Amino acid sequence: MNEQTLTPEQRTANLKGMGTSRKRVEDVRFTQGKGNYVDDIKMDGMLFGDFVRSPYAHARVKNIDTSAAAAVPGVVAVLTAADLEPLGLHWMPTLAGDKQMVLADGKVLFQGQEVAYVIAEDRYIAADAAELVEVDYEELPVVVDPFKALEPDAPVLREDIAGNMEGAHGPRKHNNHIFTWEQGDKDATEAVLAEADVVAEEMVYYHRTHPCPLETCGCVASMDKVTGKLTLYGTFQAPHAIRTVVSLISGLAEHNIRVISPDIGGGFGNKVGAYSGYVCSVVASIVTGKPVKWVEDRMENLMSTAFARDYWMQGKIAATKEGKITGLWCHTTADHGGFDACADPTKFPAGFMNICTGSYDIPTAYLTVDGVYTNKAPGGVAYRCSFRVTEAAYFIERMIEILAIRLNMDAAELRRINFIRADQFPYQSALGWEYDSGDYHTAWDKAMKAVGYDGLRAEQAQQLADFNAGKTRKLMGIGLTHFTEIVGAGPVKNCDILGLGMFDSCEIRIHPTGSAIARLGTISQGQGHATTFAQIIASEIGIPADDITLEEGDTDTAPYGLGTYGSRSTPVAGAATAMAGRKIRAKAQMIAAYLLEVHDDDVEFDVDRFVVTGAPERFKTMKEIAFAAYNQAIPGIEPGLEAVSYYDPPNMTYPFGAYVCVLDIDVDTGEADIRSFYALDDCGTRINPMIIEGQVHGGLTEALAIAMGQEIAYDDMGNVKTGTLMDFFWPTAWETPNYQTDWTTTPSPHHPIGAKGVGESPNVGGVPCFSNAVHDAFRSFGLTQSHMPHDHWRIWKTANGLGLHG
């Protein structure tokens, strides 16, 4: 076989392009322990930083005595806010337009808050010395309940902005209030609610949890005093944005800052924001002239870095007696902790909570969100989520179930009659979004058929009869969810973070021998970018994916981009990759035409070559074209073959899916045994089915964790009750089920390759599905709402409250 005789199918297969389950190129390193994570970095003379943290949730810091710590041999310095203040670095901006203490400035607002930073020659000495820092605290009244925080006589938490009633997102109505965000039509929605046949009302709480990637956050800051260049290695999901932020807050010129995200051991939103550890390490390196490493431990990670959720969502849903939904109303109380450190686009202080009309054609809706300060850790990040879409999906999927109970209807049928129809796309939602594409009925029907829905309901009825007859103590629950996501932030016209537009980028260079290197503004944290983005390029340009190197995360070499979170890599950087590929292909076409001595329009792209139209035996392969691009003088064409694309998406993408969970609940022990889980995802064009399936498995397992036990819980004193993996539920292989995955394909009409993104879908759809299954098991006993997480104790309590323990 040679270039001439290979069939187009064989040539396509050789590319390992889009649609193939290409094995991951990352794995050769990772499986033999040759990853390069931030804690693997070692540099000559490197120092280690460690924090002294507040044991109190709310206290005045009256004095900090660092003398004993500073006297420990091997301790280089101990920093407090007083040391950072002359530099203007004792506070830093948050991504949400608020500001946050880097080190405690007069008071602390949550347990685990950074109070002092010890720099020492090794990590043991730093930890020893941190124990010796004496802090004199005066305890203040603690507020952990966001509703109590808004009471008139509540203690003022943020004294730095007390009395300043204009916040970053409009007026504040209380010293502990951050913002009110309003979307939709209030009057019209209230009119619909007043006239509706049926209105179901419920408080739906999505509890506080944490992304908790296996690798905690950390960095190595290295200031070269000779060149004046700062290199900052760290667990950054958005390295370019970190460079800009470091430049803005430190005053260092941006070209003198090089940010490098090495391999990242999972992010899930935890590694988007800026933390005190980064600022203190940079300062320490500038002061000492030595590299400084800071890596938090697990307890620090769970207590102080960005939490997620903590949304109290009061909902009203109106419908006709036949079940046609006519309106949706929601008021959310959002607990942000001591500082507003969400990572939402600026114009969306509650993220994309206004996707809460979900998959349904709801003509009228109204949403308000009140952000509130409490004595808890700051955050509110998008944990495996596109800016609060998880909360929105949980809310609507619970409200649908609650409405089904009110209407005495089957919840699958209620969904079916309210879905947005395929012919309604692009669909304008009542809360302001234009859904790009979808075919919900097809997905739903496929799911119902795959699980044998009617049979499941019959089986459930039999099991209920057996339960009532005393033959079993187990109840069967069938959880349903049809979710619609909104990902790929986003169009620069309405999406920015701290003023940085949310485009993304890809630069591709073809080498003379026909291999290539591509660099992107994103950064993989396990998603397999080096594998999948090469597949996009392979299909677009016709160079085998195995011949393409992918690089991300080094701001000195990669084009500027906003990073990886909110399922934005494929929708935004993936689009940039395709567009850069098309620029290269356009130039290659001109070169091929010259080489073949025909007009540009007389050659056409064919898998890995340009052929003369009508004469397929006359062609130039991309390899030949690449060599000519560099080495042959072609009139009117510059040498070289490379392109860069900065892609500003015209719209978000809207992946969707239909999930079904079946479980059995032991009413006496509160245990829930997952019998099966079916997940149909429609993420548009599928780039690597193997990786998609892996993302779904992982996202569903995080959903299992959140729905069934994982939480950041506080006691009334503001003590974190779940600060280690002993208490913070993280499912093992033993309690994790096998999942059945499935798909439909509805490409995005505005994305160059039709891809929508998938990493977060299973978490967005999985949580309501598990939770609905638990609720469904108790439906016939009158349960409408019990808050997550559904751990054994809470399920037992629910059963007990319903009188099921005799």
Add this chain to the structure above:
Amino acid sequence: MSKMHVKMTVNGKAVEALAEPRTLLIHFLREDLKITGPHIGCETSHCGACTVDLDGKSVKACTVFVAQANGAEVTTVEGLVNDDGSLGVIQEMFREHHGLQCGFCTPGMITRAHLLLQENPTPSEEDIRFGIAGNLCRCTGYQNIVKAIAASADALNAQKEAAE
């Protein structure tokens, strides 16, 4: 703090060093020996990212003092690579079955799988799930890890049969 003389065999090589007795084995491996395959995920023995093989037992190196490992034979994920530098069977099967994503749990997970398959060369799915319950993964949902370990068992058994 005074240092002690530590001797052990790591991945088949004899090593000798001075270390504070309180040094954790994971730090000794990572900082002193620059064996950075085993990772630190929790420091409380829950996550298993630091799993190494110590005298034929899977241990979590974040809660073992180097003093306790004195004289021991230690194997890490780096020691499971074939002599010619190619991936060992389990490593290859993790790649083949997409048993990893971010890669942070992978060294501990593979090291645990390595010993599990010595303890039980023909494990059922249940055996595998129970056998790796001390190793947490945040990315994969375990389904493909279980598949990779089952496939490793088959491949290793086939190798053994072929050799006999």
